[in-house]
Amino acid sequence: MNQFSAEYSPQEIHMWFERMQYHDSTESSIVIAVPSSFVQDQIEQRYARAIEDRLLEISGSPIKLEFHVQRAASSPRAQRSSAQLVREEQQEASASQESSRSAPRLSVTTAVKRPHPSLNQRYTFDNFVIGENNNFAANAALAISKNPGTAYNPCLVYGGVGLGKTHLIQSIGNTVYQDIDNAKIIFVSAEEFTNDFLNALREKQTAQFKNKYRYADVLLIDDIHFLQGKEETQEELFHTFNALYEANKQMVFTCDRPVSELRQLKDRLRNRFERGLNVDLKPPSFETRLAILQKKLEQSNRNIPESVLNLICSNVTTNVRDLEKALTRILAYAELVGKDITEEVARQQLKDIFVTHHQASINIDFIQRAVADYFNLTTNELKSKKRTAAIAFPRQVAMYIARQITELSTTEVGLEFGGRDHTTVMYACQKIENKMKSDSTIEPMVKRLIRDIRESNAKG
Numbered sequence: 001m002n003q004f005s006a007e008y009s010p011q012e013i014h015m016w017f018e019r020m021q022y023h024d025s026t027e028s029s030i031v032i033a034v035p036s037s038f039v040q041d042q043i044e045q046r047y048a049r050a051i052e053d054r055l056l057e058i059s060g061s062p063i064k065l066e067f068h069v070q071r072a073a074s075s076p077r078a079q080r081s082s083a084q085l086v087r088e089e090q091q092e093a094s095a096s097q098e099s100s101r102s103a104p105r106l107s108v109t110t111a112v113k114r115p116h117p118s119l120n121q122r123y124t125f126d127n128f129v130i131g132e133n134n135n136f137a138a139n140a141a142l143a144i145s146k147n148p149g150t151a152y153n154p155c156l157v158y159g160g161v162g163l164g165k166t167h168l169i170q171s172i173g174n175t176v177y178q179d180i181d182n183a184k185i186i187f188v189s190a191e192e193f194t195n196d197f198l199n200a201l202r203e204k205q206t207a208q209f210k211n212k213y214r215y216a217d218v219l220l221i222d223d224i225h226f227l228q229g230k231e232e233t234q235e236e237l238f239h240t241f242n243a244l245y246e247a248n249k250q251m252v253f254t255c256d257r258p259v260s261e262l263r264q265l266k267d268r269l270r271n272r273f274e275r276g277l278n279v280d281l282k283p284p285s286f287e288t289r290l291a292i293l294q295k296k297l298e299q300s301n302r303n304i305p306e307s308v309l310n311l312i313c314s315n316v317t318t319n320v321r322d323l324e325k326a327l328t329r330i331l332a333y334a335e336l337v338g339k340d341i342t343e344e345v346a347r348q349q350l351k352d353i354f355v356t357h358h359q360a361s362i363n364i365d366f367i368q369r370a371v372a373d374y375f376n377l378t379t380n381e382l383k384s385k386k387r388t389a390a391i392a393f394p395r396q397v398a399m400y401i402a403r404q405i406t407e408l409s410t411t412e413v414g415l416e417f418g419g420r421d422h423t424t425v426m427y428a429c430q431k432i433e434n435k436m437k438s439d440s441t442i443e444p445m446v447k448r449l450i451r452d453i454r455e456s457n458a459k460g
């Protein structure tokens, strides 16, 4: 709200803005409590657009303003009759009409080039923060965007939800679009590709479909896990792939897991995806999470206390989208309520986001118990000094799993296993990795344990 004080007269601020109260929010909307439907209508007509524009500027994504009529029981206004209230409000409204100014003008940016229809301009390499979790993937994507069709073809980027797959693949598209005139870029989600194909079949326009995809210079397909079980579409993509591959056209795909784990994908298509470069995106470290938030703040020209940034980064650990959501909400709150953001305010406003992340993070006791159960040991035995094979191997498995699915360092994991040294943990992980290669029963066992641990952890 403080942002608006420069734009509107004090009367308007008093009349309308001071009557809005932050009520609730979701990822894409903010609910404002207002004292009456009349106030709601007035605000909607006069200011909603400007506020939404401002929120878009701050957050980078559209946020809708919604209203909730809330008459405060203790407020003296509420004790007056509604007729009285409306009369008062109308008087105030006409008073403010005289002083109201025209809505603030939108800033106009001159685009270098018309945006590519299917690409979102927001996704650029400039605003992608590179950290230890994504540098391989990001550098591969950069190289591809500079020399499409020659570097790393095809390329498959995989990783969990909200880790930047769509951002990276679209950055490639946006860069090529800016740099190379007339390059034919196609960006689609696997779902759109599927629908496009099914429509073509239905309307007997498969020739057009083939022409469209097989003459692309750069084909970018997001979320190919969606193709699982869709055999005809897989078949079609297989042929598209071959045509483009033969012609040295660049292809980039994203997937939410390694393609080896896509059960319902035809081997020959899987084989094509695996052909070029496969790189993964991992969850960002604390430092990278902080860097991402700082970058966003920088872009929106805003600031929040460092303690609040730390709080968000400590509590939102596994997903950049949620990290952004938390920041957006805090900024919107500050904007609308006009209050300083303290740790307490942040904790209160971000409760639901924090809770989800705490559930998602798996604690080590849980892993120790699951592994001990599986091998019919006690957790004390797992943590003990005993070195018999019957205990040492399960212990190594548990350490390996802990490193895979928690954020604990080798030092921290060592402490949880009877105060062992971090080199012991490193050795254990190495040992399990080697065994997975030499003994084909080990990997499925470890994977199953991880899956069971995740599932029962999710259930709480």
Ligand code: ADP
Pocket (backbone or CB within 6 Å): 127, 128, 129, 130, 134, 159, 160, 161, 162, 163, 164, 165, 166, 167, 168, 292, 320, 321, 324
């Ligand atoms: P995915 O496609 O993997 O589910 P997205 O690409 O949609 O994830 O990313 C989720 C959000 O997080 C997007 O708004 C994206 O811009 C942002 N994001 C992800 N990784 C980064 C990063 N390294 N730097 C800046 N923003 C990021």
Ligand code: MG
Pocket (backbone or CB within 6 Å): 165, 166, 167, 222
């Ligand atoms: Mg995505």
